[in-house]
Amino acid sequence: MKLITAVVKPFKLDDVREALSEIGVQGITVTEVKGFGRQKGHTELYRGAEYVVDFLPKVKIEVAVSSDLTDKVIESITKAANTGKIGDGKIFVTSLEQVVRIRTGEIGPDAL
Amino acid sequence: MENNIYELQYAMDTFYFLVCGALVMWMAAGFAMLEAGLVRSKNTTEILTKNVALFAVACTMYLVCGYQLMYGGGYFLSGITEVDSAAVLSDFAGREDGFHGGSIYSGASDFFFQVVFVATAMSIVSGAVAERMKLWAFLAFAVVMTGVIYPMEGGWTWGGNDVFGLYNLGDLGFSDFAGSGIVHMAGAAAALSGVILLGARKGKYGPNGEARAIPGANLPLATLGTFILWMGWFGFNGGSVLKLGDISNANSVAVVFMNTNAAAAGGLIGALLLAFLLFRKADLTMALNGALAGLVAITAEPSTPTPFAATLIGFVGGLIVVMSILTLDKLRIDDPVGAISVHGVVGLFGLLVVPVTNGDVSFVGQLVGAATIFGWVFATSFVAWMVIKAVMGIRVSEEEEYEGVDISECGMEAYPEFTGGKS
Numbered sequence: 001m002k003l004i005t006a007v008v009k010p011f012k013l014d015d016v017r018e019a020l021s022e023i024g025v026q027g028i029t030v031t032e033v034k035g036f037g038r039q040k041g042h043t044e045l046y047r048g049a050e051y052v053v054d055f056l057p058k059v060k061i062e063v064a065v066s067s068d069l070t071d072k073v074i075e076s077i078t079k080a081a082n083t084g085k086i087g088d089g090k091i092f093v094t095s096l097e098q099v100v101r102i103r104t105g106e107i108g109p110d111a112l
Numbered sequence: 113m114e115n116n117i118y119e120l121q122y123a124m125d126t127f128y129f130l131v132c133g134a135l136v137m138w139m140a141a142g143f144a145m146l147e148a149g150l151v152r153s154k155n156t157t158e159i160l161t162k163n164v165a166l167f168a169v170a171c172t173m174y175l176v177c178g179y180q181l182m183y184g185g186g187y188f189l190s191g192i193t194e195v196d197s198a199a200v201l202s203d204f205a206g207r208e209d210g211f212h213g214g215s216i217y218s219g220a221s222d223f224f225f226q227v228v229f230v231a232t233a234m235s236i237v238s239g240a241v242a243e244r245m246k247l248w249a250f251l252a253f254a255v256v257m258t259g260v261i262y263p264m265e266g267g268w269t270w271g272g273n274d275v276f277g278l279y280n281l282g283d284l285g286f287s288d289f290a291g292s293g294i295v296h297m298a299g300a301a302a303a304l305s306g307v308i309l310l311g312a313r314k315g316k317y318g319p320n321g322e323a324r325a326i327p328g329a330n331l332p333l334a335t336l337g338t339f340i341l342w343m344g345w346f347g348f349n350g351g352s353v354l355k356l357g358d359i360s361n362a363n364s365v366a367v368v369f370m371n372t373n374a375a376a377a378g379g380l381i382g383a384l385l386l387a388f389l390l391f392r393k394a395d396l397t398m399a400l401n402g403a404l405a406g407l408v409a410i411t412a413e414p415s416t417p418t419p420f421a422a423t424l425i426g427f428v429g430g431l432i433v434v435m436s437i438l439t440l441d442k443l444r445i446d447d448p449v450g451a452i453s454v455h456g457v458v459g460l461f462g463l464l465v466v467p468v469t470n471g472d473v474s475f476v477g478q479l480v481g482a483a484t485i486f487g488w489v490f491a492t493s494f495v496a497w498m499v500i501k502a503v504m505g506i507r508v509s510e511e512e513e514y515e516g517v518d519i520s521e522c523g524m525e526a527y528p529e530f531t532g533g534k535s
Binding site (some may be wrong): 044045046047048049050051 | 322323324325326327390391393395397398437438441450
């Protein structure tokens with residue numbers, strides 16, 4: 001089982017969600033985060049004083065999937081979240097040791 | 113029959129004072145929202161508490177002794193609830209200009225109209241000292257300002273009293289219709305003395321004196337506050353005509369409303385244009401300050417200018433306020449909402465521009481009046497702040513400033529995002 005974490009631009013959230021449900025991914029967790037990679041921040045102005053905004057708003061999407069779905073998920077997210085401009089984001093894949101469905105107590109692949 | 117008309121005039125002019133007083137009271141909501149919008153979220157509860165409390169303190173202290181000091185209205189307003197109708201009617205009959213003479217109205221309505229002006233003057237201070245002053249130190253100062261400092265200079269101006277028996281501002285040709293100097297510049301003088309003793313917010317100025325942005329948390333509130341102030345100002349200037357009940361005065365009231373509005377519009381345009389020229393961006397907070405600057409500028413004389421002249425006066429006020437805000441930052445005088453610039457610098461401008469449209473007023477008189485008001489308020493405020501500083505301190509600790517004064521002064525967050533719910 002894998003935990004796939006994608007940090008993407010906020011306005012791409014709906015596209016990614018749709019793409020994931022099309023390939024059969026049932027559940028998703030979304031967090032609002034801020035960050036930067038090689039995309040620099042920008043300056044804003046407040047009453048004549050300039051200040052730098054380093055962090056940009058992003059959205060972090062986490063999906064837990066069975067290992068054989070990994071490549072499809074990566075392809076799906078990449079296509080949906082891509083704009084071709086810098087700041088599109090990154091995808092991280094980590095191994096998932098255990099998954100539990102709280103309501104029923106199912107564990108492992110049955111809980112995905 | 114004549115007596116019935118006098119009764120109606122009394123009722124109309126009394127009602128007029130009450131409605132205008134209510135509009136000026138509404139400005140307190142305007143100040144509260146404007147300031148709440150321009151401070152950081154961690155300091156919002158405290159500034160709101162300051163605003164509601166200063167209003168209450170002002171109303172009470174002016175009742176206790178302020179009104180007596182300013183107009184001889186009686187300590188604790190003794191006698192104000194009584195009216196001797198027969199005496200009132202004979203006052204009407206004996207008036208110098210008859211029907212068109214000075215208005216006669218309920219004493220209580222006069223107090224009501226005056227007291228909300230005191231609260232306005234005091235409220236100017238709260239924005240300038242925001243985010244780092246101890247709440248109770250501020251309220252202690254409010255007691256002194258609304259009980260003594262403001263009433264004294266109000267007595268020398270609107271009250272017609274001699275300045276410590278030395279000279280009389282009215283005789284020198286001083287005129288301040290609704291209080292550019294008496295209310296606004298006075299409030300700014302008190303604010304300036306406080307800010308000088310208080311110091312700037314931590315992190316506001318860099319090592320080379322460069323100003324760092326500390327953006328306000330809620331610009332919708334700031335905008336709402338400005339519009340509320342704009343509307344309340346119709347009562348502020350309109351009520352200062354002091355009479356409604358005849359053709360000439362009713363027309364004067366209409367002209368005052370019209371010019372007040374025109375000046376606000378001019379001020380906003382002036383500030384917005386200048387900010388755009390300087391920063392290549394349309395700075396909303398400068399536009400808001402500009403509208404208020406226009407209002408302050410016209411307050412010393414809203415009845416004599418033509419509407420276009422009023423617009424121009426406001427426009428110049430808008431230009432002045434932007435330059436003043438930037439200049440104060442260069443002088444490292446930290447004023448989170450621009451109060452000293454809007455009310456002090458433009459308040460002075462408002463006084464000095466009166467002779468341009470009102471030939472009965474002398475430039476010298478305006479200067480002497482401005483110096484008297486500023487000198488008195490600044491000096492006595494400085495002393496008051498010094499005393500409060502020695503007794504209880506006026507600034508919160510560095511840690512309290514970092515956490516936010518909502519926690520240290522009020523124990524309550526304005527935007528509680530991270531509470532768990534159950535304890």
